[in-house]
Amino acid sequence: MRRAEISYRSGPRNGTVVPMIIITGATGTIGGEIVRLLSARGERVRAITRRPDAARFPAGVEVVGGDYSDLPGMQRALAGAVAVFIVGVLGPEYAEADRALVRAARDAGARRIVKLSAIGTGDPALGRVGTWHLPGEEAVRAAGVDWTILRPSSFASNTLSWAPALHSGLPVSNLTGSGAQGVVDPRDVSAVAAEALSSSAHSGRVYTLTGPELLTTHDQAAALAAALGRPVEVVDIAEAAARDHMLAAGATPEFVDGALAGQAFARAGGNAVLTDDVAAVLGRDPRAYADWVGDHVSAFDRPPVSSDWRAY
Template sequence: MPEFPSDRVRPPVSVEAMILVTGATGTIGSEVVRQLAARGEKVRAMTRDPAKAQVPEGVEVVRGDFLDSESVTAALAGAAAVFLVAVLGPADGGRDARLVAAARAAGVRRIVKLSSIGTGDPDYGPFGTWHLPGEEALRAGGSEWTILRPSSFASNTLGWAESVHAGRPVPNMTGNGRQGVVDPRDVSEAAVEALTDSRHSRRAYTLTGPEAITVHDQAAAIAAVVGRPVETLDLSPDRIREQLTASGLDAAAAESVLGGLLFAREGGNALVTDDVQEALGRPARSYREWVEDHRGVFVGA
């Protein structure tokens, strides 16, 4: 399979032109597409299966697969700005860097990369290295770039809905460790701002919620909203590893994620920043606010 081209530079296009969103059907990407379209921006959504994509009217949908460099190159054609959601596991960092090179070769002038909290911090173990090649490639180039490093997503607890409906305990992978759980809508909004406003250029934002909370705190927030108790069940490292593997992660990825979870369990991911306020000019949404806005998911039929 050919590598992404890095030596064929096209003339730059205006920053008011096409914005390409990769990962356009995911949690963050789909909301970025929606917000950009609501602003009247010209948006191209890249997805592996365009037939299944549900996007606002006027959004162009194209096929693109990170494992198919030709499809990505075609999706990049004519784009002025791009939102990169690329790393799929510990072995994908090189591909992430090549995506940056491909974007620059296509004449993209503004690149916003979705990274992760702890990137570059050795305390996070292997998980902290996943996004490093892409971040380093961005910093080494001359285009406008912004890096978004979100903490744990509030939406990760959507997987608890079935247990909440059935009155079963929800899984606790991080014990009493606190995390700055962030509303993914804040992450998407920060991405939109960075894609459309050059004042965010050459900034790395660590995006968190307004406070560091535990899984027990999250369960209590859901209980308060649905009006019934929500218990938690602590999982052993071996059980967590089994669940990560069952979700489709290979052994290396599962071990990396497990290391990050255990680091959080020990209190290592309790960082809270004001970067949402800095990027958006307003406070970060709380986890309780996210739950209230998704009440129907947890109340059920």
């Protein structure tokens, strides 16, 4: 992997800025896979991350540090942008950061912006949390460039948060009751994003990205249990207990209120949505949750017994 300075010069002879597809949040679940997909196609890709020293990408990918709180630094990192994938920071206090990042991408010359949002955005029934992505969505629509908005359902990878409990022989927590969701493989979200970044065919589209089936937490636990060959117990968590836990972990009261409203929305069936958007973009069916589990089951298995198991 070749790390680049902020100037992103194409070579020492002319010092010109090389046009790039630029991925923010590039070491995240979605962003990292987009980088790999585009690089495999031979696209010129620049990955922006807060942890450039820890980034591991294919050779030829330019990697630079960037933080949404440092707008001048982000503006420099976006130099030469042809297309930009934007991962906003979720929360009520980050609305202006999302808008500013979109403006910076446009001002850098990007002709195409793909914004990662969330299912239910703008739905009044979702309450305040349903507005958190709206400033970024509105900024993208008003930027005067080709735009695509992605609203994925619950990620299959969210269940990785169950791993510590399973390693300790504990049940997994459930805040959504019997509410079912169109759980989507994040690799499908990344693949759709890569298509939208590469082609104007998806301009002006809002894609709600789901998997092929509606699943409850208990359904996901059953799929994981089948892959592990042992039971996966589920325990329902009271909203008050979840609130106390999140507040103790340092979340703001407003964020906690929004997050719990999102869980209540799902619990009431608000996210029981399936679409064919993944298939329409990729020309194949979306991956099932069981497929994702099969590829990641080792993350849930019991940690090896050793003197340093706590580092697992």
